Amino acid sequence: MTSTTSSALRTAPQQVSTSRERMRSAIQAAGMLPVLVLLAVGFHLLGGYRFLSGQNLSIVAQQAAINIVLASGMTFVILTGGIDLSVGSILAASAMGGLIVSLMHGFGFLAIPACLFVGLLIGAINGVLIAGIRIPPFIATLGTLTAVRGIARLMGGDRTVFNADLPYAWIGNDGIAITSTLVIPWLAVIALLVVVASWFVLRRTVLGVHIYAVGGNPSAARLSGVRVGAVLMFVYCLSGLLAGLGGVMSSARLYAANGLQLGQSYELDAIAAVILGGTSFVGGIGSIWGTLVGGLMIAVLTNGLVLVGVSDIWQFIVKGLVIIIAVALDRFRQPAART
Template sequence: MTDTFAITKTAPTRSLGSLALRYLGVGAALIVLVILLAATQENFLTYGNVLNILRTNSVLFVVAVGLTFVIIGGGLDLSIGSMTALGGVMLAMMVSSGVDPLLAILFTVLACTLLGTVFNGVLIAYGGFNFFVVTLAMLELFRGVALVLSNGIPVSTMSSPIIQIIGDGSVNGFSIPVLIALLIGAIGYIVLRWTRFGRAIYAVGGNAAAAHLAGVNVRRVRLATYAIAAITAGIAAIMLTGRLTSSQPVSGAAGLELSAAAAVLLGGASFSGGAGNIGGTAIGVLFLGVIANGITLAGVPSYWQGIATGAILVAAIALDRLRNRR
């Protein structure tokens, strides 16, 4: 039997036209949107506003990186937002109980990883359960546990400067959360682009039966993608809790999974699996971030952002169907 993640071929090669359709469409739309906002909003291209867009969307990008692995592998994780909220509650409760902040950070990531691996990965990869049903159930379960543990009350983390630095700090003028997001994105890109494991994910998402015949352990690859998504949820929980200076079991990370899915799909990934990359996901996140920022600058009520995100998600699904037909 060949190595678990060994596969001799890379992700399927595509014509230049197919690549342009998959990756350049949202990029062109992003450019047009930036030009429009720059012409109508004088504060849009200022350094402070650009940094604000990057900083406020760093959590979304970290989560979207993990979700990219899952979607390329032919799955979906609807629980990633609730897992982020639960991780924030666990982090804040440990810190408020006197646990060393560094140990609390480590335990938060490990706990989220364990939850995502056991409740999502094992049930889907080895139990044969439908990924939509499992992750939808976990969405409610994790959010419910977060509410039970906290009684729905935010728990402050102001006593732990390290958490505040991770969430909203800076060093030599560079935003810490943006640097963390860039690091996570770079690691994700290297894994998907340059490793046998990354090629195995594309193979499993593209054709699981063929990947199995090629010697890939399909179940183990799928388990690993949900574990990776859970790791990014744990990291995002620390960043979000630090930025908000407290856990937010009710409103914290609300809708994060849908925004992340929209970003990944806009960036060229497909619900059918086997396509997508981290660069495209970054463009998708920027597109959503620029729209949200433009709504704020224009003085439009914030609840319109949810309408815009929902409309963009529908458009992303329609674009995915068009790409698959071609």
């Protein structure tokens, strides 16, 4: 056997291994995107070729927007190894604050700042409880979930607050017309801007590096000079602020807010979107683009099941099973799952 042949035989396995690694990296980078595409195509075929119409895609984008905004804030929190169960209640309280201010003569222009301030304030309270007093995130935000829901009900006198002349209603009901049937809702534009800004913070700033470091190993991050408490304070304030933005979006769409019903279970959809997007529950691993795909998957499931004619009861069952299967497959793809 010549030296050339021997060298070629040694090189061949290396090339195969390199090709496999490239393919594995490509699959991991794609994440849940292929599943999203398959769901969209499947619902289009089963739903009488209506799903991929311009009008329906606009509806899907509108339905996904609020969850994507909440899930963006949740991504920051989960990347640090935490959880925020209070975002649905914060959304309700923020929306209620915005509606109340909008009804005050001469102060309507302060409605959106009021929503954002309420969200930021409650997020800061979560941050103090978790980073300052060191209450476990699950317990702290479970407490604020209940307390803030009660505050939201008190703010409106336990009734629905309505404003037919809401000054920012255009956010929830208008959009950018691309064609006669395809309109990009302002809600979707806001959600995309939030995702882009989140990506910039996570991938292009020192703060983003610190967030991943805290989620990966808080003790090592602290020894490396990372101000863990400040990072935790930031992510919970951001989560509250984005929940406040969700309150703006929800109230703009409905012209109303209700402390009891608005935002119910939104935290579960936000967490599902983050986990579907590949972010690890233990922290330190994940991306905001994955969260975007996860949020779209939930909206596609909800809209597609309605188009296909699945009953409300079975929609819950199918959505739950699809989320479990999708996450299980995604975890199986990861290298850690095979070690």
